[in-house]
Every structure is written in structure tokens, then in C-alpha cells.
Amino acid sequence: MSNEGLLVIISAPSGVGKTSLCKEVLKFFPDLRHSVSYTTRAPRPGEKDGLDYQFVSEEKFQEMIDGGMFAEWAEIHGNRYGTAANALKEYLRSGNEVILDLDGQGARQIREEFPNSIYVYILPPSWKELEKRLRSRRTDSNEDIKRRLENAKEELQYAEHYDYIVINDAFNVAVSTLRSIIVAEKCRRKRVLKQVEALFNLSHAG
Amino acid sequence: MSNEGLLVIISAPSGVGKTSLCKEVLKFFPDLRHSVSYTTRAPRPGEKDGLDYQFVSEEKFQEMIDGGMFAEWAEIHGNRYGTAANALKEYLRSGNEVILDLDGQGARQIREEFPNSIYVYILPPSWKELEKRLRSRRTDSNEDIKRRLENAKEELQYAEHYDYIVINDAFNVAVSTLRSIIVAEKCRRKRVLKQVEALFNLSHAG
Numbered sequence: 001m002s003n004e005g006l007l008v009i010i011s012a013p014s015g016v017g018k019t020s021l022c023k024e025v026l027k028f029f030p031d032l033r034h035s036v037s038y039t040t041r042a043p044r045p046g047e048k049d050g051l052d053y054q055f056v057s058e059e060k061f062q063e064m065i066d067g068g069m070f071a072e073w074a075e076i077h078g079n080r081y082g083t084a085a086n087a088l089k090e091y092l093r094s095g096n097e098v099i100l101d102l103d104g105q106g107a108r109q110i111r112e113e114f115p116n117s118i119y120v121y122i123l124p125p126s127w128k129e130l131e132k133r134l135r136s137r138r139t140d141s142n143e144d145i146k147r148r149l150e151n152a153k154e155e156l157q158y159a160e161h162y163d164y165i166v167i168n169d170a171f172n173v174a175v176s177t178l179r180s181i182i183v184a185e186k187c188r189r190k191r192v193l194k195q196v197e198a199l200f201n202l203s204h205a206g
Numbered sequence: 207m208s209n210e211g212l213l214v215i216i217s218a219p220s221g222v223g224k225t226s227l228c229k230e231v232l233k234f235f236p237d238l239r240h241s242v243s244y245t246t247r248a249p250r251p252g253e254k255d256g257l258d259y260q261f262v263s264e265e266k267f268q269e270m271i272d273g274g275m276f277a278e279w280a281e282i283h284g285n286r287y288g289t290a291a292n293a294l295k296e297y298l299r300s301g302n303e304v305i306l307d308l309d310g311q312g313a314r315q316i317r318e319e320f321p322n323s324i325y326v327y328i329l330p331p332s333w334k335e336l337e338k339r340l341r342s343r344r345t346d347s348n349e350d351i352k353r354r355l356e357n358a359k360e361e362l363q364y365a366e367h368y369d370y371i372v373i374n375d376a377f378n379v380a381v382s383t384l385r386s387i388i389v390a391e392k393c394r395r396k397r398v399l400k401q402v403e404a405l406f407n408l409s410h411a412g
Contacts, residue, residue: 126405156406164393164395166393181386181390187387188370189327189365189371
């Protein structure tokens with residue numbers, strides 16, 4: 001059907017461990033690249049510009065919106081996040097594979113432009129555990145944590161629109177499951193049929 | 207959507223290594239069971255009645271057809287193979303998971319009765335390699351091998367109707383890929399959403 005590279009969209013309520021999961025899974029797929037989103041929020045300790053996010057000013061972000069540069073953008077907890085469309089499309093068209101983490105709103109926005117993507121929703125094992133994880137971060141105030149938990153409840157409603165649901169209970173199991181989903185999707189009929197047909201015509205002739 | 211267990215249908219041209227693959231994959235999933243088909247062919251060396259196949263006479267097989275006991279049956283290389291429908295349905299309805307290897311014709315027949323199944327087609331890396339594998343078996347005559355290779359070419363046409371295509375080049379890689387497909391399918395939204403909704407209502411209330 002197409003030689004377009006695989007685009008994997010990952011969503012999760014804040015605090016579930018989406019970022020760590022993605023980082024770990026990337027190690028298994030040398031051809032898989034993490035798409036770096038633009039954001040107006042301040043870097044957290046340890047976050048690097050251009051690697052974790054492209055950190056930009058409110059003014060720059062607004063310019064990018066006005067210039068139609070985003071496939072999707074959203075405001076979350078008072079900060080803006082956006083995905084640059086053209087670079088991503090070009091990259092996929094060359095057969096590259098991309099993992100992209102988005103909130104439910106962003107994922108919904110991007111679906112029409114990237115209909116062949118696969119959508120994976122990561123859940124915490126329970127609300128209690130989510131709260132525990134948010135508190136252990138120690139970077140957010142009580143107010144922040146309360147807001148994140150409330151947003152998480154709303155965010156959870158998006159899960160029913162995703163192709164896969166992974167519960168991040170034991171981290172290594174979740175990594176392995178996410179990895180399996182990518183391996184499986186890479187041998188979906190529509191992604192390999194042309195290659196297989198070519199292989200067997202060649203082998204047959206030889 | 208349903209608590210019905212997962213049914214995995216595996217097909218491959220004869221000689222690709224489908225049986226060994228299935229046996230290896232079963233080790234990773236304690237809840238996955240290999241569905242034993244009925245056949246009229248003679249056991250190969252090492253094959254056990256009731257474990258590899260239910261070996262039955264032509265007469266018994268015909269009785270079972272007449273009694274409507276098969277979800278599918280087919281004649282391949284002059285022997286008959288069939289899958290007992292009711293036992294399989296009952297087993298799945300109880301939430302059990304089943305792996306079932308069928309030829310392309312059998313898989314097509316069973317699809318209507320088991321629409322939620324997943325279909326995996328295993329391919330050899332090349333025709334040459336397939337021929338080599340058939341010859342190394344040393345149980346088939348030259349005539350048999352020639353016939354199997356010709357059937358394999360016909361059988362290959364079915365690949366385009368399957369959900370996944372796995373190339374059995376390095377055995378361990380193929381095992382791992384097949385395993386990944388099963389792991390991935392087990393966290394498809396439709397298979398886990400109810401469980402997830404229950405989990406979060408409970409956790410929320412507690």
C-alpha cells in the first residue's frame with residue numbers, strides 16, 4: 001500500500017511515565033526517532049533544548065501557529081505544545097519511523113493528517129499509583145498535582161479512541177509490550193506486502 | 207466488546223517451519239493452547255496422536271463431516287485435515303486463547319465463524335531456502351517435494367488476506383516476532399477496554 005514509515009502516537013495522562021517508556025523503547029529500534037515537539041513551557045531539571053523539546057517563547061510559538069507550521073498544537077496546564085507538520089511528513093515519506101507523544105487532544109487533531117499512524121494509550125495501574133508517581137517527582141506543587149490528577153481523569157476519556165492500551169505497572173513489562181506493538185505493526189500486511197511480492201518474484205525468477 | 211479469548215490462525219506453505227514456530231511460541235504464553243486438528247494422514251516420525259494431530263481413519267473423518275463437526279476441513283496432498291468447531295468455540299467463549307495452524311483454504315473457511323481471530327502468514331526467506339528445508343526433512347520423496355513446492359506457490363496467494371506477514375529467516379527472530387504479534391493483539395483496545403474501565407471505576411471509588 002505504501003512505503004511510508006511508521007508513525008507511532010503515544011498518549012498518557014501526565015505522570016504515567018510516557019517519556020521514560022518512549023526513551024527506553026527507542027533503544028531497540030535504531031531506525032525509530034523521537035519527534036521533538038515545540039513548547040512554551042520552561043524546561044524541567046535535566047531537560048535539554050532540541051532533545052526533549054524545542055523550547056520557544058510565546059511570541060515564537062504564536063508566529064508558528066500563524067504560519068500554519070503545526071500539524072497540531074494545544075494548550076495544556078497553561079503551556080502550549082505543538083508538532084511541526086512538514087518536517088514530520090517529509091521524514092515519514094522517506095520511509096523513516098517516528099514516535100510522537102501527544103495528549104489526547106493533539107492525537108485527535110493529528111489523526112486526519114496521519115491516518116496510517118498507530119495510536120497507543122499508556123495508563124497507570126491505578127489512580128492511587130498515579131498520584132504517588134506525581135508526588136515523587138517533587139517538581140510540582142500540591143496545586144499542580146491536584147490539577148494534573150483532575151486533567152488525568154478527563155484525559156482518560158480519550159483512551160477509547162486508541163488502537164492499543166498499555167498499562168504501565170511494571171516498567172520493564174510496559175517497555176516490552178510497547179516494543180511488541182511496534183514489532184507487530186511493522187509486519188502488518190499493508191506495510192510488507194509489496195516487499196514480499198517483490199521478494200518472491202525475484203526469488204522465483206532466480 | 208467481548209471477553210472471548212484470542213484465536214490466532216497461523217498459515218504457511220508446507221516446509222516453512224510453522225509447526226516448530228508455534229511450539230516455541232506456546233512456551234511464552236501459559237494460557238495459550240495449540241488446537242489439535244483431525245487428520246487422515248499417517249503420523250510422521252515423532253508425531254504423537256492427540257498432541258500433534260488427532261489421527262483418524264478416512265471413515266471416521268467422513269462421519270465427522272457428515273455430523274457437521276468441523277468448522278473447516280480440507281484435503282491437502284491427498285490427506286484430509288479438519289478443525290472441530292464446537293470444542294473450539296466453547297474454549298474461546300471461556301476466555302481461553304488458542305493458536306491454530308491451517309492452510310490458506312482452511313483459514314478462509316473459518317474466518318466467517320471466527321471474525322475476531324487474527325491471521326498470521328509465515329513465509330520462507332526465499333523459494334530456494336524453502337526447497338532446501340523440504341529436502342532436509344528426508345521424510346518426503348522427490349515427487350512429494352516437487353508437489354509441495356508447487357502447492358507452496360499456490361498457497362502463497364493467500365498471504366494477501368492475512369493481518370500479519372512474518373518471514374521465517376532466522377528462527378529465533380521469527381519466534382520473537384510471532385510472540386510480539388500475540389502480545390500486541392492482547393492489548394488491542396477492543397480486548398482490554400472493558401477491563402480498563404472497570405479498573406478505573408474501582409480505583410476511582412477506592
